[in-house]
Structure formats: C-alpha cells, structure tokens
Amino acid sequence: MARTSGPETREKLIRAAEEIFAAQGVDGAQTRDIVRRAGQSNPSAVQYHFGSRAGLLDAVMAGRLARTEAALAPLLEAAEATAALREPLPETTAPALRELIGALVTAEATELRDDRGRRCLRISAQLSHESGVRTRIPHPTLAGTACWRLIGRVEDALTEAGLPEALRLERLDLALTLIGAALADRARHHLDGVAPLTGEELFLADLTGTTVAFLLAAAPSPAPDPRSS
Template sequence: MARTSGPETREKLVRAAEEVFAAQGVDGAQLRDVVQRAGQANPSAVQYHFGSRAGLLDAVMAGRQARTEQVLAPLLAQVPEAAPVRDLLTALVAAEASELADPRGLRCLRISAQLSHESGVRTRTPHPTLAGTAYWRLIERIEAALVRDGLPEPLRLERLDLALTLVGAALADRARQLLTDRTPLTSVNVFLADLVETTTALLRAPHTHVPEHS
C-alpha cells in the first residue's frame, strides 16, 4: 500500500470531517468516524495532524473561508466606501451563496451555521480564521453604515451578530434541502434577493428608546 504524505492525509481528514460534521452536527460528530471515513488506521490521526477536535474544525472552516474570500474580495472592492447596508449585504450574500454550487460547499454551509456566534462580532475580536479577511472588513463596513444610521453601539453589535446568524441559517437550510434532494419553495435568485432584503430590514429596523433596568 502506498504511503500518503502529511498534507494528503490532512486533506483527507478535512474532507472526511466536512461530511461527518455536516451529517452528525459539530457537537455530536465522532472523531473515530472522521478517521474511518478518511481511511486512516491510526485512531489518533486527528490529534496528530490538528492537535484537537477544535483544530480540525478550524481547518474545515479555514478552507471554507478561503473559498468564500476568492469571491468576496473582488465584490467588496467594487462597493463604494460609504455604500448603504443593502449594497454591502448583497456582496456578503453573493459570496456566501457561492458555497451552494457543489456538495462540499453545501456541507460546509451546514457546519458554519452552527458556529455563527463564534465569529467575535459582539466583542470586535475576530475568530483567528476571520482576522485580516475581506469578510471581517465587510463586517466592519456594515457596522460603519449602521453608525451613520444612528444605531447605538450595543444594538449595532447585537443586530449585526443576529444578521450574520440569519444569513448562515438560511443558507444552511437551503443546503440541507439540496443535499436531501428536496425542492426549495423559491428559485435561488428569489431566495438570495429576499435574504438580502430580510437581513437589511433586520439591521435597519427602527429602535425604540427603552430605559435600562438594573
């Protein structure tokens, strides 16, 4: 039997993890299933190559982020600096939706939706896989647009986190339907356009001045 190199084994484990995490859930997935699906005899292969379950998950998400960046970076470069929220969200949704094009992307959408609150938006501390990316620059530009709209800081951060969660959940649900050969209610163009409008409405909804209570 031919031996595989370290990078080849890592890639096999990442591909296997995408399938297992998507099918079993991030918290429910068994690493032994990942190792088995990757065709590895060493039960400690994940620990050897990635250090931990979290390291493997980060590798899966780093690959997914790299693919999205290739789409998002040129889109973001075309959006004027003072663009409104809707234009920025249009770029975001288009880039995220590029993962709908193949089974690997569909599985990764199902995984990343479970991790949306770990992005670091609420604390302005990006997760390591997001630091320095076009995706994070886009998040900062959306917040800047909300500043111009006069939305107070706590609401800005909370709404922004919820908006990203909504986008992730909607795309993950679309991915689930496609992976299980179910026919969505709307065409992809209608779905994506409505997702932009729904998310824009969430971010730009009027806010009521309610007194804080201890």
C-alpha cells in the same frame, strides 16, 4: 495498500470531517468516525495532523473561508468604491447596506454550488456566534479578512443610522446568524434532493432584503438602558 503523504492524509481528514460534522453536527460528531471515514487506521491521526478536534474544525472552516474570500474580495472592493462616492447621509445608509449585505450573501452563496460547499454551510451555521462580532475581537480565522472588513463597514453604516452601540453589535451578530441559517437550510435541501420553494435568484435577493430590513428596523423608543437589565 499505497502509502499517502502527510498533506494527502490531512486533506482526507478534512474532507471526512466536512461530511461527519455536517451529518452529525459539530457537537455530536465523533473523532473516531472522522478517522474511519478518512480511511485511517491510526486513531490519533487527528491529534497528529491538527493538534486536536478543535484544530481540525478550524481547518475545515479556514478552507471554507478561503473559498468565500476569493468571491467576496472583489465584491467588497466594488461596494467600497461606490460608498466612497456617496455623502454619509441617512438616506444613503440603506443603499450602502444593501450593497454590503448583497456582496456577503452572494459570496457565501458560492458554497451552494457543490456538495462540499453545502456541507460547509451546514457546519458554519452552527458556529456563527463564534465570529467575535459582539466583542469586536475576530475569531483567528477571520482576522484580517475581507469578511471581517465587511462586518466593520456594516457596523459603520448602522452607526450612521443612529443605532446605539449595544444594539448595532447585537443586530449585526444576529444578522450573520440569519444569513448562515438561511444558506444552511438551502444547502440541506440540495443535499437531500428536495426542491426549494423559490429559485436561487429570488432566494438570494429576498435574503439580502430581509437582512437589511432587520438591521435597519427602528430602535425601541426610548431605547432601554442596558445597565438596568
């Protein structure tokens, strides 16, 4: 059997992890199945290359994020340039949000182009609440990224819309969950060979519009005092 280098083995483990995590779930996947799928005989291969199972999962997500970042960065720059020309008025909030959410959805949807990306969408949907949005402390893989900057821009828009802090952070976190779940469901259809109900363009436009509508829904009046709960 031909020997493989450390980087090659690492990449095989990442590819195997993408398949196993997507098929069995992040919590249900077994490390031994990943090692076997990667063609490795050493049961400690994951520990050796990634330090732990969690380290391997972070590596999978870092690769997925890097691909999305390449698509998102120019879209975010364009959205920010357009926003800079607008007056920060209530009537400009919805268009600004639509551009930001549209950029995020478009970038995330690039993962639908192949099976690798589709598997990663199914994995990341299970981790959406680990982003750090509710505490404003990004997960290490998100720190300093265009994605995290976009999240901040969305919160700024929700602040302009008059949403109280607790409500806007919760909505933002739930909006990311909505986008992740919708794309993961679309990915599942592709992986299973099932024709989706709508075409790609309509699906992405509807996902963007639905998410913006959710974010801008009128706050309960009067807003409940969080200290009373």
